[in-house]
Amino acid sequence: GAGVSQSPSNKVTEKGKDVELRCDPISGHTALYWYRQSLGQGLEFLIYFQGNSAPDKSGLPSDRFSAERTGGSVSTLTIQRTQQEDSAVYLCASTRGLAGVGETQYFGPGTRLLVL
């Protein structure tokens, strides 16, 4: 079946511009995660959506970052007034349930963001 898809695959933007990154999770997966991966760094948790529950936004690095998930499916991560330090790969993952009960995460290919 179809995996997690993300768009765009690459995005180059100018400092100060807003960007929107999209994630389409696997159909039927209730949980959706956003991560950021900078060069030489591990995956940094950003935000988590589970069903209709309030999202866990504890990983968002600043108020310039926001995310929403519509209809329990597609998610959009928005970065306002981009800064050069926002340059990274943004990864989306989905799971059928809670990672804490042994669910594995299925990742998309990522969006490579470059802020000039």
Added chain:
Amino acid sequence: SQKIEQNSEALNIQEGKTATLTCNYTNYSPAYLQWYRQDPGRGPVFLLLIRENEKEKRKERLKVTFDTTLKQSLFHITASQPADSATYLCALSGAGSYQLTFGKGTKLSVIP
């Protein structure tokens, strides 16, 4: 604070040998430990999961061990092949927790 260390940023190994990657953690009591493979330009792909009450898990040429006393997991690839070259990530989660905490990964290069 919680810390996960994969103690080699890079590991070079000759084809046919066994590659052993290490994941150590501190200030954590994980219920589950997972290993992922990440190729350049791709997202991580799940390989194996091991539970806190399991000592060892195998899948084809892969073997994972989990020692909660040493707070360490070892990931072995036997009869390594150049196609095994990738970055390998370990990830931990607590019981009932939805968060996976990832290590920085070890880049494995299998030399023909």
